[in-house]
Amino acid sequence: xxxxxxxxxxxxxxxxxxxxxxxxxxxxxxxxxxxxxxxxxxxxxxxxxxxxxxxxxxxxxxxxxxxxxxxxxxxxxxxxxxxxxxxxxxxxxxxxxxxxxxxxxxxxxxxxxxxxxxxxxxxxxxxxxxxxxxxxxxxxxxxxxxxxxxxxxxxxxxxxxxxxxxxxxxxxxxxxxxxxxxxxxxxxxxxxxxxxxxxxxxxxxxxxxxxxxxxxxxxxxxxxxxxxxxxxxxxxxxxxxxxxxxxxxxxxxxxxxxxxxxxxxxxxxxxxxxx
Ligand code: PGA
Numbered sequence: 001x002x003x004x005x006x007x008x009x010x011x012x013x014x015x016x017x018x019x020x021x022x023x024x025x026x027x028x029x030x031x032x033x034x035x036x037x038x039x040x041x042x043x044x045x046x047x048x049x050x051x052x053x054x055x056x057x058x059x060x061x062x063x064x065x066x067x068x069x070x071x072x073x074x075x076x077x078x079x080x081x082x083x084x085x086x087x088x089x090x091x092x093x094x095x096x097x098x099x100x101x102x103x104x105x106x107x108x109x110x111x112x113x114x115x116x117x118x119x120x121x122x123x124x125x126x127x128x129x130x131x132x133x134x135x136x137x138x139x140x141x142x143x144x145x146x147x148x149x150x151x152x153x154x155x156x157x158x159x160x161x162x163x164x165x166x167x168x169x170x171x172x173x174x175x176x177x178x179x180x181x182x183x184x185x186x187x188x189x190x191x192x193x194x195x196x197x198x199x200x201x202x203x204x205x206x207x208x209x210x211x212x213x214x215x216x217x218x219x220x221x222x223x224x225x226x227x228x229x230x231x232x233x234x235x236x237x238x239x240x241x242x243x244x245x246x247x248x249x250x251x252x253x254x255x256x257x258x259x260x261x262x263x264x265x266x267x268x269x270x271x272x273x274x275x
Contacts, residue, residue, distance in 0.1 A: 017226050019242060020182065020249035021266045022058045022083065022145070023256025024113065024230075025065075034065035035072055037259055042078050044263035048270075052079035056249075057266050058111055059256070060085050063099055066107045074108075083111035083145065086119060089132035091139075101140030112137045115147045115171060117188045127167055131174030138179045145182040145251070146171045147230070148209075152189040160187070160201060161208040168209055172216045183209055183227045184251040190231025192253060199240035199247075202229040206246035235264035239271035 029037060038059065045057070058081040061069050066084060073080055088098035104112060113119075114137065115130035134144040148164040148171075164185055175181065185205050190197050206227045213222035229241045230251030241247045256262045264271075 017224065017248045018054070018056050019268075020056045020058065020226055020228060021238075021262075021268070022060060022111070022184075022228065022249065022251045023262055024060045024085065024116070024251055024253050025062065025256060026085070026118070026253060027062055028257055029061065029065065031065045031068040034061050035068050037257070038069055038072055038078070038080065040259035041263060042076070042080060044259055045266060048263060048267055050263075050266060055266060055269065056081060058083045060111070060113060066104070066109065070107050070109075081111065082107065082109045083113065084109050085113050085116070087112045087114065087133050087137050087142070089129060089136050091136070101136045101142055104137075105140045105142055110143055111145050111182065112142050113147060113184075114144045115167065117147065117149055117186060117191060121188070127170035130167070131171045134171050134181065135174050138175055138181070143180050143182060144171075144175075145184055145228075147184045147186055147251070149186040149188050149191075149231070155187070155189065161205050164205055165208060165212050168212055169216060172213070177217050177221070181225065182249075183213075183225060184230050185209060185227060186230035186251060192232070194232050196232035196234075196237055197229070199237075199244050202241050202247055203244035206244065210246050233265065235261055235268075235271070238265045238268045242268050 060083040070082055084104045087101050087104060088095055092100055114133040119125045134146055137144040148167040150160060150163040154163045187197050209227055210222050213225055226248035227246055228249040228251045229247050233250045233252045234255045238250055241250060252265055255265060
């Protein structure tokens, strides 16, 4: 018999989760503009002597930009990591307009967003489909970044954590136990609204997500998994989120399109220490 009861659980194992700052460009910038932005961003981070081992930096350009950005990263030996914004749940075949996980892996993408609220709401993507996409990504060697979050109505009706936790369980249960993934908690009401959650609100849900991960995939995986906050993140507010014990990074939309602003967000540790 398992005598463990939730209240008496040991604290989570301490692991060294490397913070991740991810820029979701959404449907912005053609491939030439993408190259210009990545060049400016890498120069700004070089000037700031950014240590990519200390804080990982990823960009999520539109599909049509991926090859150009990949070529630039390889040619200039840049340490930025590449991600894609969506993926087909299918391996290959008659799926007009879709992009497979294998195609993304071939472009050396490491991450792929699944379940972003703009896909869930704008394209009617269900929890089941999000789970299938996460699995397709995992099978191709990519790391799915599973996005979860509540609408303003959900918040009023169910509180902050209920919907994100249900979305989390649906997606994670479709993956094998040892699969690596990242969680992005993005309250829908905070996305693109200029009205970010407070650091305390973000921490409350991130903590609930980590607790839930312990049940879904064990203490070790829960302790190692990075949980990002997203929704109107900017250089002025990023440090408050990253100071929270269960928030390990940020998924940044609008502010990732400006190289200087995004570089400042990546440098959040300087804001934390006031340096
Ligand atoms: P935002 O978008 O930073 O513009 O609010 C975040 C996101 O949708 O990932």
